[in-house]
Amino acid sequence: MSKFRKKGKKSQPAVNTAALPDIVFMLLFFFMVTTVMRETSLKVVNKIPSATEVAKLEKKSLVSYIYIGKPIAALEDAFGSAPRIQLNDAFASKEDILLFVENEKLDRSEQERNKITWSLKVDKNTKMGIVTDVKQELRKADALKLNYSSKATDNIAN
Template structure:
């Protein structure tokens, strides 16, 4: 018979001391990396046309987005698919140059040549409205234009 009795060892308890640190690190990570939508759409979400050759825009901070589509509030903005949204307001094609110039003031002089104007137009939008926007972009020398589409042949 042994002098010392052996104790039965069970599973040790899980150490949860570092758990709050891990939770706060994850929370901080998601707070830093998540971007919030900068504009509230006043037009219905555009149903983008489909295309077979699609290329992603690289520098999202240098992209100016112009939305074209049908207004969510036809009583206020009128009926039709020819509404243009610049930032958070419905505008006309004549207001596009001032919008581009204001966007250029927010970036450094060296980044202006790399700025791209993205037009997100609904399938049902009038081509004349998009052409009016293109002409106004040409007036302010904003010649890098991207037309947003969805991938896939229709």
């Protein structure tokens, strides 16, 4: 009996939590360094298609995005439901692409300008008409390296 009483009397020492802030700070710094803030807010519906032969885009800093799709539900009253082009944060017409390409090129250093990949994030229900127009504009602007953004999948037959 005395054995048990002895154990009950001596309470276990509390776990030392002094190192907890250090661990949390470590995680914090990791996320602070790796985080990339979303620079654009999407104004178009963007469900990208899937494909089997996708490749990863290596350098994020060398990718510029062009979004195409219907305006999102909240903006449908103001902009209608015809597919639109979104560059940076605003809707644009296809004539704006030339200027957009030039601005994106100016943002990069001189030797990187020809290595920019233009990632087309197009909603899969969009018709090809607007996409073809964009492609023609990109050709005129000498922006030839394209990426048809799509998700990886095993089977495309559906």
